[in-house]
Amino acid sequence: MKMVAKVVNLLSAGIDSPVAAHLLADTGAEVTLLFLDIRPFTDDNTVDAAHELGERLKNLYPNITFYRCDFSSVEKAIAEKADRHFQCILCRRMMYKAAERLAEEIGADAISTGESLGQVASQTLSNLASEDTAVDIPVHRPLIGLDKEEVMRIARDIGTYEISTQPAVCCMLTPDGPRVASTVKEVEREEEKIRADALIERLIFEKVGG
């Protein structure tokens, strides 16, 4: 009988997602980190920081595994074909779908993210609800009720804060006016434009390290 929850945690180079991974791993969950590489819409420093974060978390929890995936084809399709106001929500949904696909491949039970309410413009209740409908697998958000100060305190405690706050290029695709409220129907229409399912199907996940 399976006793341990297996979770794919979306890892960025930011402060939040490593803390989410830590909180899950600390409960005994078997965490797989997934880093989605969106270059050229970010820089090499971001990729290096994500790898460093992966190493740090693996040092804390030796059963953590780490995958990376070239996600640029998805980001390029969004930039070329989607309504720019939906770029953030669409990007998040596509990241969820990628995590779900990896979860299916490795037999994970859920996916998780470092999102919490209202930290950035796109993290509203309606957008989070729209994101959830992108996938069939359960989505966990260990930080949902924490404020930024608390998240930063935990990040310092586990030694990821210094890595996450190194200079790096933020996502270059963020539009001037992202949608803070979106309906599932609107977002699904955008996914049809970019042929979302085919893009996700073609992603290749590479395991990093042992």
Added chain:
Amino acid sequence: MYNVAEPCSDSGAYVAEPDDKTKVAMDKVQGWLEERGYTMKFSSEVITVALHPKEEVEIGFYPSGKLLFKTTDKEIVDKLFSELTPMMEEMTVD
């Protein structure tokens, strides 16, 4: 007219934006860059990312006139700012 280039929120790049609301003809910007030997990393109506032919710096060009320099070297940013902002002003459409 442009404001000076300032570090972006994550401190890994510099951003320059025009004072007034602007719309830039992205196809013309792309043509200008190609003629001058920039390596195009990505082009669309919402963003063009191109590598400067000499400075090995990638730059993001936006229809709002925004420029994003993917470097923390202020000296290079100032040089590229002087080189590119007049072009962006020229490419402005009504």
